[in-house]
Amino acid sequence: MTATDPPRTRNPRRRPGGELDLLEQILDGRPNLPDALCIGKHDLYDRARAGDADALRVAGWLCRRCPHRAECPDQTTTP
Numbered sequence: 370m371t372a373t374d375p376p377r378t379r380n381p382r383r384r385p386g387g388e389l390d391l392l393e394q395i396l397d398g399r400p401n402l403p404d405a406l407c408i409g410k411h412d413l414y415d416r417a418r419a420g421d422a423d424a425l426r427v428a429g430w431l432c433r434r435c436p437h438r439a440e441c442p443d444q445t446t447t448p
Contacts, residue, residue, distance in 0.1 A: 402437040417445060 407414060410431070416424035425445065432444045 399442070400437070400440045402441060405437045405441065406431040406435040407443075414443075414445070 402408075407428070410428075413424050413431075414428050417428040428445045432438060432441070435441065435444070438444060
């Protein structure tokens with residue numbers, strides 16, 4: 370690399386306003402909840418939000434028992 374070469378970036382293919390920037394905006398300020406009981410159960414919570422009573426019951430059961438209940442911005446039950 371010479372003094373006239375442009376500075377290198379970590380990912381030269383990353384486009385401003387692209388998918389990674391959008392993901393960063395979505396996740397900015399979201400808590401890290403590594404032991405959340407809802408991890409991997411997005412279909413259940415999608416059905417609950419769509420009005421499926423059985424899915425809402427199960428999702429609420431999981432939320433009430435989750436170790437991250439107090440920090441979760443998306444819980445289906447109130448603390």
